[in-house]
Amino acid sequence: MFKKILVANRGEIAIRVMNAARELGIETYAVYHEVDKHSLHTISADYALEIVGDTPKQAYLDAAQIISLAIENDCEAIHPGYGFLSENASFSKACKDAEIKFIGPNEYAIEVMGNKTAARELMQKAGVPIVPGTKERITDLDLAKEIATEIGYPILLKAAAGGGGKGMRKVEKESDFVDSYDAAQREARNAFGDDTIYMEKYIVNPKHIEIQILADEHGNCVHLAERDCSIQRRHRKVIEEAPSTVLDEALRAAMGKVAVDAAQACHYVNAGTIEFLLDKDKNFYFLEMNTRLQVEHPVSELITGVDLAKEQIKVAAGYPLPFEQEDIVVSGHAIEARIYAEDATNNFMPDIGTISYLRNPDGIGVRVDGGIERGDEVSINFDPMLAKLIVFGQDRAEAIEKMDAALSSYKVVGSITVIPFLKAVMQSDKFRNHYFDTGFIESEFDFKVLDEMKSKGEVYAAAIAAFAYNLNKNTKKVTPVNPKPSDWKSKRLNNMREF
Template structure:
């Protein structure tokens, strides 16, 4: 297969920029697509070519698979990278890309289809004796039978959408009297979100940790894992903070979980980058949850501790190259934490916030990485996920990574919209997080708006006013008696300084 010369990135914002930067390092040209709402976005300016794909609504722009393929062919691009979200786990789109004679930088449409449904994923993984949470192995068709199974498993149970994700179509049932109501809600939400009302049930683990394993596979059957990520700090079943490695995973568990992740990938002949997700109970038993057949939002923390550019590996694999990394050569070096900076008001039940980024200054310094797609003065559009940026810190150990994260959050200046930064700072300094004694119930157990208000640092506007006042004071004429030569030098320095500004 010839080398890829031009990639169309079928996405927007920070992940589009992330992919384009690696492509540029590899000498590959890039094409950006953008909706009318994203016309002024940084990823549009960064690409070698850019095409408007439609109106603001994602259904009329970023989800227009046929139109995106046509643009790719018109501009003589060789391949499409879908990023995450939008069309990244759409098996039909991946198939059409291949049928058009283009390269889909991701797994096969067959792998996407198998792992895109939680039930078929369980059935495939079951061939390798992967640990599974007790529950039904097929969609519920008989409600009375389902109630009998629920009783045998023992409440609480979880009703889950087969085609679901992101907490949609998911309901906790604490007792049999709630079963019918929660079943109806789960089915209704599944139909609304995914167009598929199929649901199944499994035992609800009350204090779970969410652990995932990054995998890479090539076209020749070689599959490796790049260790785990801890993703238990969530709101509405969606991640806010991730880290690698996990403080809760021992070397023995890491080896066993890594082997299971590779077997899950092998069960669907997987190639490309993917993530196998597990839940872990209080006794550190782990169970297969699902596989995400794409690049994860939190992939930077894995890159930080392994030194592997996952986007580069995806492109090399798509070109037909065998993996150049062996399992034996991979080691964990240091610790990395990622905080998702959402335009959300954590003090108001994490409701999305929209507006203009009146102030937007990124933190800098050793061990700080910011993946974003916004600039000061831009609007946060209401049409897409409200994530502004991913703030990543890296240290020699977990304590250092936490301390860098607190420092970076304090330096991150954003005004015009509320963000999750204050919440992330609260997490970093909470004893449950620091000790590792936390699970996916962290928000319900420990967080409240009152906690945030007590620990809230001064707003960006207040900080700006304080800095302005300080500078005004510091630039007043020096009144301390000094000799003439020193006075002359100070005057020259001030003249140069103000002229340069």
């Protein structure tokens, strides 16, 4: 097993990986940009290495700098977390060239699956069902419009290098095509440095179902059932659960087999996820493969009992998987809610601020994968996800009750968060009764409920405002300018000196 690993990430995922490493007796090295000097991931590590860059983001994306730090500090492996360098094929290769183990797949798998057009081709060859669309990058807009008409609107424009909903646009009609294309391309260029866009048929209100796979270097590959990530805003996931309520054993086995086939088609090693769209008639289509550990991995861990981050490290160290497919048994139900600093009453606009108070919920079956503590800044430098709240129940109903209660215990004061929104989803009949798909937030969720929640608190907030105003005036009047310090401390010290 490795003795030292470097975690090339920040926030909750860096902490998650470091915890897994510690369980394996591995020393952990964090990297941090100046703005993250006080951040939880920096101060949670055994060693903290400063990285520099023109912007904080660029520091975390600086492959050469991170690799040379790993070499200098005798780290045998690098875990990339998610985002940043995690799906960067040349980083995986550069690690290999530097004789440092990249805890993730090889560059071939990242490259082929990271390029949507190449991935579609490979998947089609491997017999994996795919959504109708273009295989090549869009170059000729007139031709693209013709193809769009052929496939039928609505269509979806996607960045070839994309992920996380960035560089993605739904186009309802031909007249919107050019504007949407421009916007998608711009977003793709800014986010990934690659503005290749392709298009595919927009499957109306599908379920987003993804299969977790784990493969070792000895040819073994298993799937760890599915996650339902249908609750999304702006194509970005916010609530995930496992198992899905719409899959039965037969469909789970079928999708699981296709996922394993897909992974083996690109000689995949380590943890990965095959995302599918599942339509109303239970047809499933390959969407993409995420060649990394995902944000929502904890729900799979809770229903299978497999520690994915730990298995990732073991696989990278050359260990064979300690289980076979038939050993993977799904039990109970897990839900994850992402705690974003966003205002759900204002189109999920990100918020910033200092987290002046934080209290995590706890209890049986309640897990918080957090990346912040009291006093930390939520800045515009990084994604506005503060933490993930994950709960486990015997069944879905119990998991929902637990999530609802845990959200009520959660105290985050200093920036606006989606906590009230998450609570409202837990309480909505449609979510409780499994009637939801990827269109849920946009078309099903009743935002009036949130406004009502907000106005319910408004009277108390007004009362507190008046109280604080009066208290402030009062304090000013009664506090002497130079208050005489209390001398209890010096007295106590004097008393102590006598002994």
